[in-house]
Amino acid sequence: MTPSRDEKKKITRQTILEAARACFEAEGYEATSVRDIASAAEVSAGSVIHHFGSKRELLYATLFEDLETTMREALSLCTSPPLGAQLDAMTRHIFSYYLRRPRLSRVLLKESLFAEEPWASRFREQTARLHGAVEALAGDAMRRGELSPVVDARMLAMAYVSFYYFALLAWAQGGHEDPARLVSVQMAQHLRGLSSARTTGG
Amino acid sequence: MTPSRDEKKKITRQTILEAARACFEAEGYEATSVRDIASAAEVSAGSVIHHFGSKRELLYATLFEDLETTMREALSLCTSPPLGAQLDAMTRHIFSYYLRRPRLSRVLLKESLFAEEPWASRFREQTARLHGAVEALAGDAMRRGELSPVVDARMLAMAYVSFYYFALLAWAQGGHEDPARLVSVQMAQHLRGLSSARTTGG
DNA sequence: GAATTTTGTTGAACGTGTTTAATGTTTTTG
DNA sequence: CAAAAACATTAAACACGTTCAACAAAATTC
Structure with missing residues (x-):
């Protein structure tokens, strides 16, 4: 019953991933070294890189799936109209994921907004689904x-995404306690309409 | 005529700053090492760090002033109404700074959005002035x-800033050729108003 | 003006993420 | 089943940003 190479590989990968997640949550991304993760997973530092390419990609691997799940949940939420309430529910669900891990979310946001391929596409796809x-x-x-x-x-959706990222960035910079409310308020303003043309014109 | 210590310090600082700017523009931020800058400025690597604290702060120092100037110019632009045209002119002026240095702007955007103090305050202040x-x-x-x-x-201004950053990020990710136009279109939509309440109600 | 403090500068050293060459084992090939 | 290829793994090495102890020279103190 010698385990096949593929099985061993998968087990090692999973072990490293879990060690990384634990280290990142405990100490933060920057304070965790690849050698820390390696020794926690009882492998060499080279092995960590071999499996994930880089420390950054290891971060993506630890957080992307969680975010993916959260996003899927948010999109399948069936809230009743009006539109504003539906969007609020979505926003709140997604943001609760970030708010639960402030430190990691900050670095995830930073790295995911400026990721290289293939991660750039994956994150862009998430935004596109939203x-x-x-x-x-x-x-x-x-x-x-x-x-x-x-x-x-389509333009309305783009406005929503703009407000969404603005609130997320403002929160990550420590400026706002309740980013979901910020999105809600901005979206309400957007839906209400601003131009006086409608009240004065034909 | 021995130069005073303060003068020498200032000269060294300036030399390093110019060397850094040249290296960053020529090779990009990540591809430039502190030792590269040091040898270009004919000082030691330790001296570079001594003067600027870190490589990242050296980036801020090279770009912040330019951005500051551009921002001030944009804010003192006297374009004639309507509001949409005034905002478009501002947007275009600021974005032209970024568009001129795509590579550096990308990393500046990344680092400035997530900077630590005291730079965080400075960049926040720029946004606040906008x-x-x-x-x-x-x-x-x-x-x-x-x-x-x-x-x-105030809410209208916040919406503008949201569109502004959204467009900038979309451009930095390689998604849009003309981010200023994106802001313009989104802002027009925002000003036009979306809710049908105004046409049916009152 | 000598003694002392301050400080700009440096080269060596540290810990970092990543690369590489070597190794041993598994898988594939013939 | 033997020969060959593929590959996970590792320790050593590399370049990196940064720190540090030591030094020298300028500024300050007495």
Whole structure:
């Protein structure tokens, strides 16, 4: 019953991943050295790099799946209209993931926003899915008559994502305690409409 | 005529700064080592760190002033109404600074968004000044009757800044050629107003 | 003006992430 | 089953940013 090389590889990978997650959560990303992770996983530092390419990619590996799960949950949330409430629920669900790990989220945000391929694509895809979900909800709202039929759902979704990242960055910089509320307030302002043209014009 | 210690210090600092700027522009931030800068400035690596604290702070020092100048220029731009045109002019002026140095801007954006003190405050202050300028322009627009008097100028400014950073990040990730246009389009949508309440209600 | 303190400068050294050459074992090939 | 290829693993080495002890020279003190 000698374990095959593939099995051993997978076990080693998993061991390193768990050791890394533990070290990162306990000490933070920067304070954790590759050698720390290696000795916690009882392998050499070279082996850690061999399996994951770099320390940064190890960070991605530890956090991406969790974020993916959270995102999927958020997108499958079935909140009842109006649109504002639906978006709020989504925002809150996703942000709760970040708020639970302030230190790691900060570095994840920093590194994921400026990742190289193939991670850049993966993170971009997550954002694209969020964008798509908001667009779909906006479409529903238009069909309900809650939004004017001339609204561009794609633009609305882009505005949401802008507010989303702004709030996330403001929070990561220590500026806001409740980023979800910030998104909510900004989105409400956006939906309310600002131009006086509608009140004075035809 | 032995130069005083203060003078010598200033000269050394300036020499290092110029060497660093040259290296960063030529090779990029990550590809430039502290030792490269040191030998270009004909000092030791330790001296470079002694003067600037860290390689990252040297990056801030090389780029912050330029950005500061650009920002000040943008804020003192006197474009004629409507508000949208005024904001577009500002956006374009600032973004032209980034677009001129794509590689360095990318790393500056990354590092400045997540800087530690005292740089964090400085960059936050720049954003705050941008925010303030937009708020003032929005106030003018309200007094002109261009915007509804119920509009919250601070919220409008926050929306602008959100679009601003979203476009900048999208550009830095290689997604958009013309981030200024992206801001313009999003801001136009925001000003136009989205809710059908205004057409059906009141 | 001598003694003392301050401080700009340096080269060596530290810990870092990553690379590399060598090794032993598993898998594949013939 | 033997020969060959593939590959996970490691220790040593590398370049990196940064720290440090030592030094020399300028500034300060008395």
